[in-house]
Amino acid sequence: MSKALLRYIRLSPTKARLIAREVQGMNAELAIASLEFTPNKAAKLISKVIASAVANGGYDAQDVIVTSCRVDAGPVLRRFMPRAKGRATPIRKPTAHILVEVGTQKVQAKKVESKSKDSKVADSKNTEAKSAKKPAPKAKATQKAPAAKVESKEDKPKTAPKASAAKNTTAKKKTEGEEK
Structure with a gap:
């Protein structure tokens, strides 16, 4: 060189x-x-x-x-460079x-060959390290849904979201079914 x-x-x-x-x-x-x-x-x-x-x-x-x-x-x-009115600009x-x-x-x-060999070795080390750090995938645990909150008519907003309305109706049906 x-x-x-x-x-x-x-x-x-x-x-x-x-x-x-x-x-x-x-x-x-x-x-x-x-x-x-x-x-x-x-x-x-x-x-x-x-x-x-x-x-x-x-x-x-x-x-x-x-x-x-x-x-x-x-x-x-x-x-x-001299400019107007006695000034100078650089x-x-x-x-x-x-x-x-x-x-x-x-x-x-x-x-290039030595760099590629080094990078392959580094890549294999990185993948081994990532696989060692990564925990094994866990089976999805079934989570209990929180109990539906029964709200009074005064506490309810006038327009409730559809998802929460569905939960409330299912909760009411369960409570009505239990009472009968």
């Missing part, structure tokens, strides 16, 4: 990050080719940094991929640092 770093570039880091996200994980040759035809100042600079990282590692651009492309904020140049001229890392595809494949 090799790196290249371009520092103090007169470029907005937020605009450069948009381009940097596009090339992460791409083949270096494909990334350089696509960036050459992108009409953006950041695209041309990032393609040069990718080419430099490939050359620093002594690789061929076809054999490597861009593992990470990071754009950090550099110092901001502050200028002032002008911010941001700078950026571009860091590109490239690596061979074989190394990336090994990393």
Whole structure:
């Protein structure tokens, strides 16, 4: 894996990050080719940094991929523009640092395989832990319904819900049946 770093570039880091996200994980040759035809100042600079990282590692651009492309904020140049009535408004001229890392595809494949093995082991542990924590499903216990409340006519609301009205009528029928 090799790196290249371009520092103090007169470029907005937020605009450069948009381009940097596009090339992460791409083949270096494909990334350089696509960036050459992108009409953006950041695209041309990032393609040069990718080419430099490939050359620093002594690789061929076809054999490597861009593992990470990071754009950090550099110092901001502050200028002032004179305005009306003796005022001055600030002008911010941001700078950026571009860091590109490239690596061979074989190394990336090994990393992906090891991560997938680790994730499978972690997944199996998580499922075992969840099954151990989860109690066995219990049979539904029959719960006794609370005894129906007999209310006087004064306590009853004028419009009772249908469900409670059904309970009251069944309770009345039971009490009437018991009395007879």
